[in-house]
Amino acid sequence: MNKAPGKTADNPYSPSQLNQLLKNLLENEFDHFWLSGEVAEYYQAASxxxxxxxxxxxxxxRCVFFRHNNRSQHPIEIGDQVLMLANTTVYTRRGDLQVNVLRLQPLGTGLLALQFQELRKKLEQIGLFSKEHKKNLPKMVTDLAIVTSRDGAALQDILQVFKKKNPLIKVTLYHSLVQGSEAAQMLIQQLRVADNNQHELIVLSRGGGSIEDLWCFNDENLCMQIFNTVTPIATAIGHQTDTTLADFTADQFFHTPTAAAEALAGDFVIQIQRVHELQRAMQQTIRQLLIDRQQRLDLQQVKLTALHPHVIIEKQNTQILHLRQMLDGLAQKQLKQHQLIQQKLELSLFQQQDFYQASEHRLNRLNQSLHQEITEKLHQTKLLFNSAVIKIEQNSPLKILAQGYSHTKNLKNHQTVTHSKQLKVGSLIETQLKSGKIRSLVKELYEDEDI
Incomplete structure (x- = not known):
């Protein structure tokens, strides 16, 4: 007699036995499989x-996703399209057939969005998006590198704006794929080349597209290259609503290529006017500076001329000539006075002939005495005159210079140097000799010493 459960009425299955049997059959029959569909009637328990x-x-x-299988910890929402690795089982308490989810990931754009958020969080944690690492863009760009596709609309949009608003900007194209599996690596290589060529600014750009089309601009290695580039980098990727991780990493990002070109080109006419204004201001400043320097030079020239040894010597020569004239005048005056006295005496003698005859001898002696006195007076006057001349000549700067002495002045303040304390090491001095001048740089100074 067969006593296996469920084979006879005498030995029926119980609900728990049947559910367990079904559970074992399903789990043994079906291995792990992939399953996709849309999430509905979602519920998360407190566990x-x-x-x-x-x-x-x-x-x-029905599906169950146990907490210990959920490694990503991303929430599931009703309406999500998901892809699951799962197996089948039976919930034995109610006999419900259900799918045991082992791994779950969003399908299509949902998966890319998940990857985008995970990578964004990673790069943000290591500081790639930090404002303190952002470099300032040049206020006026004259040498620009564009990393993009030569066949893309983004390049043409940028060039059209530059042609209209600022044709003087030098643009260098670094061609690269901007879509597909090889695009990220090619973009990295071209960024390195552009950075080595030391442009003022690099613009990383492409036109709009789906999230899949723009995915190369979310590449982690590309973001690292942008972060490590020395040249400032601006991005202009996609449309107004498109945002990539390259945008977050760049020093500045623009929503569209056209917006980037508008901002970087500026207003050419205003820039030219500004250049002309700066040029005029610079010329005026230079002119005023030259006038000020010329006035200072003229003033120093006047001071230098007044203190020049030749001028001083000329003044002294004039004083000597004046003294000689005074001495000559004094001698002539005394001679005339004596001549007048002699004439008066002769006239008196002529009028008094008798007295003259009687006093002729005495007059002769007086005349001799007078003549001798005049001679001695003239001799003494000449001696005084010659002595004064000798003293003047001995004190003349030229005489002093001719004896090997010199006149030294400090070129910084044009003062005559009479003591070493007036100078310091490194002072520039000028020495006037009897013939010629010497300019010297003071290397050592000594206190007063015996000569």
């Missing part, structure tokens, strides 16, 4: 386990 229906247009099945 962290997640329960939901996975459906398509014609059917649905």
């Amino acid at each position: 962290g386990h997640q329960y939901f229906l996975l459906k398509d247009d014609n059917a649905s099945i």
Whole structure:
């Protein structure tokens, strides 16, 4: 007699036995499999386990995603399209067929969005987006590098704006793929080349597209290259609503290539006017500076001329000539006075002939005495005159210079140097000799010493 459960009415299955049997059969029959669909009737328990229906247009099945299998910890929302690695099982308490989810990831753009957020969080944590690392863009760009596709609309948009608003900007194109699996590496290489060529600014750009089209601009290595580039980098990727990790890493990002060109080109006419204004201001400043320097030079020239040894010597020569004239005048005056006295005496003698005859001898002696006195007076006057002349000549700067002495002045303040304390090491001095001048740089100074 067969006593296996469920084979006879005498030995029926219990609900728990049947559910356990079904559970064992399903788990042994079906290995792990991939399953996709849309999330519906989502519920998360306090334990962290997640329960939901996975459906398509014609059917649905219950799913359980246990907390210990959920490594990503990303929330699931109703309406998400997901891809799951799972196996089948039976919830034995109710006999419900359900799918045990082992791994879950969003499908399509949902998966890319998940990867975008994970990488953004990683790069943000290591400081790639920090404002303190951002470099300032040049206020006026004259030498620009563009890393983009030579066949893309982004390049043409930028060039059209530059042609209209600022044709003087020098643009160097570094061609690269901007879409596909090889694009990120090619962009990195071209950024390195552009950085080595030392442009004022690098613009990384492409036109709009789907998240898949722009995905190369979310490459981690590309972001690291942007961060490590010495040249300031601006990005202009996609449309107004597109944002990539390259935008967050760049020193500045623009929403569109056209917006970047508008901002970088500036207003050419205003820039030219500004250049002309700066040029005029610079010329005026230079003219005023030259006038001031010329006035200072003229003033110093006047001071130098007044203190020049030749001028001083000329003044002394004039004083000597004046003294000689005074001495000559004094001698002539005394001679005339004596001549007048002699004439008066002769006239008196002529009028008094008798007295003259009687006093002729005495007059002769007086005449001799007078003549001798005049001679001695003239001799003494000449001696005094010659002595004065000798003293003047001995005190003349030229005489002193001719004896080997010199006149020294400090070129910084044009003062005559009479003591070493007036100078310091490194002072520039000028020495006037009898013939010629010497300019010297003071290397050592000594206190008063015996000569």
